[in-house]
Amino acid sequence: MKRSPLVLIVLAFVVAVMLYFGVHQAQRPGASLTTHLKLSSPAPDFSLESLDGKTTRLSDFRGKAVLLNFWATWCGPCKIEMPWFVDFQKQYGSQGLQIVGVAMDDASKEDIGKFAKDMGVNYPILIGKEAVGDQYGGVPALPETFLIARDGKIMDKIIGLKGKAEIEDAIKEALNSRPAPSQASASDGAVTAPPQK
Amino acid sequence: MTDQPPKPGNSRSSPKRKLTPLSFILLACASFSSAQTPGKAPTLTVAPVPLVTTQRTKQTTVEINFRVPPGYHVNSNTPKSEFLIPTTLRIEVPTDIILGKTEYPAGKDMTFPFSPDEKLNVYSGDFTIAVGVHPLRSVVPGKYAMHGTLRYQACDNAACYPPKNLPVSFEVKVVKEPPAPHKNPAQSPHVHN
Numbered sequence: 001m002k003r004s005p006l007v008l009i010v011l012a013f014v015v016a017v018m019l020y021f022g023v024h025q026a027q028r029p030g031a032s033l034t035t036h037l038k039l040s041s042p043a044p045d046f047s048l049e050s051l052d053g054k055t056t057r058l059s060d061f062r063g064k065a066v067l068l069n070f071w072a073t074w075c076g077p078c079k080i081e082m083p084w085f086v087d088f089q090k091q092y093g094s095q096g097l098q099i100v101g102v103a104m105d106d107a108s109k110e111d112i113g114k115f116a117k118d119m120g121v122n123y124p125i126l127i128g129k130e131a132v133g134d135q136y137g138g139v140p141a142l143p144e145t146f147l148i149a150r151d152g153k154i155m156d157k158i159i160g161l162k163g164k165a166e167i168e169d170a171i172k173e174a175l176n177s178r179p180a181p182s183q184a185s186a187s188d189g190a191v192t193a194p195p196q197k
Numbered sequence: 198m199t200d201q202p203p204k205p206g207n208s209r210s211s212p213k214r215k216l217t218p219l220s221f222i223l224l225a226c227a228s229f230s231s232a233q234t235p236g237k238a239p240t241l242t243v244a245p246v247p248l249v250t251t252q253r254t255k256q257t258t259v260e261i262n263f264r265v266p267p268g269y270h271v272n273s274n275t276p277k278s279e280f281l282i283p284t285t286l287r288i289e290v291p292t293d294i295i296l297g298k299t300e301y302p303a304g305k306d307m308t309f310p311f312s313p314d315e316k317l318n319v320y321s322g323d324f325t326i327a328v329g330v331h332p333l334r335s336v337v338p339g340k341y342a343m344h345g346t347l348r349y350q351a352c353d354n355a356a357c358y359p360p361k362n363l364p365v366s367f368e369v370k371v372v373k374e375p376p377a378p379h380k381n382p383a384q385s386p387h388v389h390n
Contacts, residue, residue: 073280074350075357077311104359107280115280140238141356160356161311 037137039155043068043148044135048102048126051113056100056126059152064098065174066148067167068136070128072105073115075142077161082119084164088171089123095175096150099123104133104142149177238358239269239351246367249330252374253338256297256331259367261286263324263347270319271349273304277318281350282360286326288345293336294369297329310354332371341369 037044043066047057058066069085071078082101089099103112103125116125133139136146147156147170155177156170244262251257265271272281290296302325304318330343347363 072357072359074282074360076281076309076317076352077355077357080311106360111280141358143356160353162355 037135037154039157040153042152043146043154046132046135048129048132051109051116051125051127056124058100058148061098061100062152063150063179064096065092065150065171065177066146067097067099067171067174068146068148069099069101070104070133070136070139070142070144071101072103072142073107073112074105078143079119080161081143081145081167082121084167086120086122088168092171092175097171097175101125102128102132104128104139147171147174149174151177151180238361239266239353240361241265241271241347241349241351241363243347243363243365248340248368248370250370250372251330251332252372253332253336254334254374256329257369258297258300259328259330259343259369261326261328261365261367263320263326263363265321265324265351267322269351269353270307270309270317270321271351273318273320274301275304275318277316281317282348284320284347284349286328286345286347286365288328288343288365290330290343291341293333294341294343294371295331295333297331299329300327302326309352311352330369332369334374336371338371338373341371343367343369 043058045057045059047055050056058068067085067088069078069081071082085099085101088097101116101121101123105112105128107115109127112125112127136144141159143158143161145158145167146154147158149155155174158167158170242264244264246259246261249257249259271284274283274285276283284301286299286301288296288299302320304320306316307319307321308314308316326347332341343366345365347365348360349363350360351358
């Protein structure tokens with residue numbers, strides 16, 4: 001059977017279209033969670049030092065809706081989000097929202113502190129470690145944000161800069177989540193993995 | 198079952214010939230899509246540097262060409278914020294070869310969706326960094342390998358990627374300087390006896 005070059009061109013076009021839509025499918029929020037960290041799986045617990053020198057664990061915020069934001073001082077898009085997070089913390093903090101920033105930075109603690117102060121950050125900033133990033137899928141790009149429900153399970157993951165309204169919708173959804181029954185009595189954490197130090 | 202020779206008039210060409218154009222298109226599509234995959238850190242590429250021949254005691258400029266994948270940018274060597282990580286090239290040189298000035302291209306001032314009010318100074322597409330190489334007189338003529346690292350930090354329109362190091366290497370052939378033009382020695386007067 002003789003195939004004309006036209007058939008090959010059409011075939012190549014179809015493949016190109018499939019690749020194009022494949023890439024766009026992967027861009028959807030939450031669609032690219034790593035295999036070991038899926039939606040509705042417990043958010044891995046960790047223990048990190050905050051800017052004020054205190055040791056903070058993710059499980060300290062059990063029962064709250066947590067927005068866990070991985071960022072860095074060298075990340076331009078992160079700078080756009082931070083004022084939004086400041087607003088969200090003010091607006092929804094009383095309803096049980098806790099924003100937590102994790103700086104995945106080589107910069108000194110002082111530089112990170114200066115940056116956070118300049119940005120008017122009103123939520124805890126923790127000094128990130130690679131091991132904690134690995135727990136959350138390696139955090140290959142910044143900003144990377146996880147919405148954690150009151151029961152400690154991951155509800156959403158946002159890679160890169162998205163719209164403020166999209167983040168706010170995710171926050172509202174997390175605030176509407178119910179704490180785990182065992183957490184209502186504050187006797188047990190939703191997190192199952194041991195904290196990384 | 199026996200293999201049948203192709204019948205006359207069967208115009209099937211060899212698989213290799215038939216697949217080559219399609220494979221080429223697929224590879225192009227695949228490389229394009231991988232370059233655009235969100236969440237995956239882009240990798241800059243460096244073009245092979247042709248052998249550079251230089252004389253001892255003279256400085257020669259070596260141009261090293263880099264390419265940023267489409268859809269990404271890296272900070273220039275002089276970004277506009279103290280917190281941004283500049284693109285820097287570090288070269289280690291053998292003994293008695295001195296590194297001259299490293300000349301970075303001027304970046305482009307650009308705004309991005311994540312920074313609409315603030316222009317960033319960036320490299321995108323192709324850019325060239327020039328390095329001065331200056332062998333001293335004590336260098337033994339021959340080929341010398343130079344190794345270095347380009348440190349960069351890339352972003353796309355919505356996300357940034359951790360700093361990466363790209364190995365860079367090139368060879369320099371050092372040759373002797375031409376003999377200095379020497380004046381004729383003073384001629385002793387002929388003595389005619």
